[in-house]
Amino acid sequence: MAAPQLLALRGIFKRFGAVQALADVELEIRAGEVVALVGDNGAGKSTLIKVIAGVDAADAGVIEWDGRPVQITRPHEAQALGIATVYQDLALCDNLDVVGNLFLGREICRAGVLDEVEMERHTLELLDTLAIRMPSVRLPVASLSGGQRQTVAIARSLLGEPRLVLLDEPTASLGIEQTAQVLDLVDQLRERGLGVLLISHNLGDVKAVADWIAVLRLGRNNGFFNVMTTSQEQIISSITGATDNAVTRRKAPGWEVER
Amino acid sequence: MSRPWPLPLPLRRNRTGGPDRRPPSGQGAQNPLRALARRFHSGELGAVPVVLGLVVVWIIFQSLNGHFLSPRNLSALSVDIVGIGMISTGVVFVLLLGEIDLSVGSVSGLAAAAFAVLNVNEGVPEGLALLLTVLAGTAIGAIHGFFFAKVGVPAFVVTLAGLLGWNGLMLSLLGASGTINLDDKGLVAMLTGFYFTHVAVAYGLAALGTAGYFLASYRDVRRRRSAGVPTRSQREIILRTGVIAVISLAAAYVLNQFEGLPLALLIFLVFLVGLDHVLLRTRYGRMLFAVGGSVEAARRTGLNVDLVRISVFMVSGTMAAIGGLFLASRVTSATQTSGAGNLLMNAIAAAVIGGTSLFGGRGRTWSALLGVLVIQSIASGVALMGVQPAVQFMITGSVLLVAVVIDSLSRRAQRAHGRV
Numbered sequence A: 001m002a003a004p005q006l007l008a009l010r011g012i013f014k015r016f017g018a019v020q021a022l023a024d025v026e027l028e029i030r031a032g033e034v035v036a037l038v039g040d041n042g043a044g045k046s047t048l049i050k051v052i053a054g055v056d057a058a059d060a061g062v063i064e065w066d067g068r069p070v071q072i073t074r075p076h077e078a079q080a081l082g083i084a085t086v087y088q089d090l091a092l093c094d095n096l097d098v099v100g101n102l103f104l105g106r107e108i109c110r111a112g113v114l115d116e117v118e119m120e121r122h123t124l125e126l127l128d129t130l131a132i133r134m135p136s137v138r139l140p141v142a143s144l145s146g147g148q149r150q151t152v153a154i155a156r157s158l159l160g161e162p163r164l165v166l167l168d169e170p171t172a173s174l175g176i177e178q179t180a181q182v183l184d185l186v187d188q189l190r191e192r193g194l195g196v197l198l199i200s201h202n203l204g205d206v207k208a209v210a211d212w213i214a215v216l217r218l219g220r221n222n223g224f225f226n227v228m229t230t231s232q233e234q235i236i237s238s239i240t241g242a243t244d245n246a247v248t249r250r251k252a253p254g255w256e257v258e259r
Numbered sequence B: 001m002s003r004p005w006p007l008p009l010p011l012r013r014n015r016t017g018g019p020d021r022r023p024p025s026g027q028g029a030q031n032p033l034r035a036l037a038r039r040f041h042s043g044e045l046g047a048v049p050v051v052l053g054l055v056v057v058w059i060i061f062q063s064l065n066g067h068f069l070s071p072r073n074l075s076a077l078s079v080d081i082v083g084i085g086m087i088s089t090g091v092v093f094v095l096l097l098g099e100i101d102l103s104v105g106s107v108s109g110l111a112a113a114a115f116a117v118l119n120v121n122e123g124v125p126e127g128l129a130l131l132l133t134v135l136a137g138t139a140i141g142a143i144h145g146f147f148f149a150k151v152g153v154p155a156f157v158v159t160l161a162g163l164l165g166w167n168g169l170m171l172s173l174l175g176a177s178g179t180i181n182l183d184d185k186g187l188v189a190m191l192t193g194f195y196f197t198h199v200a201v202a203y204g205l206a207a208l209g210t211a212g213y214f215l216a217s218y219r220d221v222r223r224r225r226s227a228g229v230p231t232r233s234q235r236e237i238i239l240r241t242g243v244i245a246v247i248s249l250a251a252a253y254v255l256n257q258f259e260g261l262p263l264a265l266l267i268f269l270v271f272l273v274g275l276d277h278v279l280l281r282t283r284y285g286r287m288l289f290a291v292g293g294s295v296e297a298a299r300r301t302g303l304n305v306d307l308v309r310i311s312v313f314m315v316s317g318t319m320a321a322i323g324g325l326f327l328a329s330r331v332t333s334a335t336q337t338s339g340a341g342n343l344l345m346n347a348i349a350a351a352v353i354g355g356t357s358l359f360g361g362r363g364r365t366w367s368a369l370l371g372v373l374v375i376q377s378i379a380s381g382v383a384l385m386g387v388q389p390a391v392q393f394m395i396t397g398s399v400l401l402v403a404v405v406i407d408s409l410s411r412r413a414q415r416a417h418g419r420v
Helices: A045-053 A075-081 A098-102 A116-129 A146-159 A176-191 A203-209 A232-240 A246-258 B032-041 B048-064 B071-096 B104-121 B126-151 B155-174 B187-193 B199-227 B234-257 B263-281 B283-293 B295-300 B305-331 B343-353 B366-385 B389-418
Strands: A005-016 A019-030 A034-039 A060-065 A068-070 A083-086 A164-168 A195-199 A212-217 A220-226 B179-181 B333-335
Touching (some): A005 A045, A019 A034, A034 A176, A034 A203, A045 A075, A045 A083, A045 A164, A045 A195, A075 A083, A098 B283, A116 A146, A176 A195, A176 A203, A212 A232, B071 B234, B071 B263, B071 B366, B104 B155, B104 B179, B104 B305, B104 B333, B104 B343, B126 B187, B187 B305, B295 B305, B305 B333
Parallel strands (some): A083 A164, A164 A195
Antiparallel strands (some): A005 A060, A212 A220
16 A cells, blocks of 8 residues: 555544434545445435535544644635535536536636636546546536536536545436446546545445445444455445345355254 | 646546547537537527517518618617617626516616706706716615525515615605606717717728627637637638628618617617626626526535625616616606606516526527517507507517517426436
C-alpha cells in the first residue's frame, strides 16, 4: 500500500435526537482507491457522506486529511479541502445545456461577458479526458439519458479539481448500459489518482469497481473487506449482521450430517 | 474560476465494449434540417410557432382589408407595440423564474400619473421627473420581490395586492380632476411623437444592425475555430444574416414610406438587444435561467436565489414604469384609465404568445416583441375593419390559448424526450 492516506475518520459519532446514527465509525480512503460504502437502509451511509461533505457536522470524532486533523463543518470547507460530492438527486438544471450546468456558479467571463467558447473548450476537453460521450454539449440536460445526466453531474464535481469524490448511489435507477458508463467513469477517477467513496446498494457494481468494501451496520463499522479476497456471501452476512442467514442455513445440515 | 483541466491522460477502457456508434462529444455541425426536425421532436420550438402565427394574422387581415399592410398602418403599429412591449419584456424576466407579476398594469399607470404630477403640477424638470418615475418603478418591484423572496408570500398574491394598491395610489395622485395633460412638445410626448424623417437613418440602422450581427457571428466562428470547438456552419451564418438583412431593410423601407423611423421603435429595439445580451451573455442571466430551471440546484451551487428573485421583480417594475411612460406619451396625458383594462393581460399574453414558458426556465426578450406584434396586429386589424372590440378579445383569447397549449405540449415533449 504505497498510496498515501487521503482521508481518515476516527471515532465518528453522530446523533439525531434519540437515534444514534453513527457510533465510533472508522474509515480510511487512499488516493487512487475506490472504497465502496455498503449497508442496509438506515445503516448510516448517507449520514456518513454528509459528515464528510460538511452538510451535517459530526458530534464527536476526528477527521484527518493528508494525515492532519481538520474541521469540516460546512460544505465549502469540504470543497476547499478538495472533497467533491455528487448527490443522488444530481442537482442539475434541466433547462441549461451541459456547458451551462458544468460551469454553473463558476462561469468563465471575458470583460464581464460569458466566454462560451472557452467554457465549451474546457467542457469538451474534460469530457474527452474522461472518455465520456455526449451527443452534443449544447443540448439541454433534460434531453439526456439518466446515465448521461449522471456523468454530467460527476464531471461537474471534477471541475473544482477535487482529490476525493463522494458518489451517493450513482447507479441507482440506471439501465445496464448506463450503469456501465458510470462505472467506467469511476474507473477513470481511480486512474487519475483520485480517492472515491461510493455508496451503492448493488453488490455487483461494487465488486466490479471497488478496491475495498466498508460495511456499516446500525451506525457501526461491521467489516472492511478487500474485494479480491472476499466472497459475496461474506459481505451480505456482514451487511445483514446474520451469521445465521439463508446461505449458512442451507449449508448447516450438510455439515451436521458429515459430522 | 478558470483553471484548465490538466490534460495528460491515461489509457481508456470502455466497459460497454464494442465500437461506440454515437458521434463523439460536441459534434454539433449536423445537417441543419435534421437539427430542426430533432428540435421540433424534442419540443424546442423557439420562435417558429409565433412567427407562423404572425404571418397568418397578417395574411388574413390584409385579405380582409387592403389598408392593413399599408405603410401608414404598419408605422402606427410599430409605435403602438412599444408601450405594451416594454412592459411585456419585464414580464419575461419574471416568467423566466416561473413566477408572475400581476401588478405591471397598475405600476405603468402609476408611473404615468407620477410623471404628470411631478412635471406638470410640481414643476420638476422633465429629465429628473422621468428618472424619478422609472426609479419608483424599480423600488416598487423591489418591494414585491422582498415580500416574495424573503417573506415567502406567493408572487401571485403579492402582485395582486400590488395591482389593487398601486392603482389606488394612482387614483389618489390624479386627484379629483382625474386627468393631467402632458406638454405636447415635451420630452415624454416626443418619445412616441418623434420620427427620424431622413430616409438614411432607417436604412443606415438596418445596415448597421445586420453588419453588427454578421461581424459578431464571424468573430465567434473565428474564436471557435482557433479553440477547436464545434461551430456553426458558414452557410447557417450567411442564411441568418440574410434573413436579418431582409427583415430589417424591408422594415426600414416600409417605415420610410410613411414618416421614417419612429424614435419609440428604436428605443424599444435597443432595450430588447440590451436585455437579451443580459439574459444570454452575462453571469446574472445564467443565474436567472438556473433558478428558473431548478431552485434547488441553483441553491446548492451557491447562487443567491433570493437576490435573483428580488431582481426580476425590480426589472419588471422598471420596465412597467418605462412602458407606462410610452403609453402616456401616445395620448399625451395621464388619466384614471392609464394602465387599466386588459393592458396587464395583454402584456403577460404577449410574453407567452411570443414563446416564453409559463413554467419558467425558457424564454427570451424577443418573445415580447413577437407576441406584442401578434396582439397589436389583431387589435389594429379589427379596428380597421370597424368591428366591435368584442371580436378582438375573442381572437386574442384564442391565440393565447393556442400559445399556452403549445407551451404545455412542448414541455411534455421535452419531459418525454428527457427519459430515453
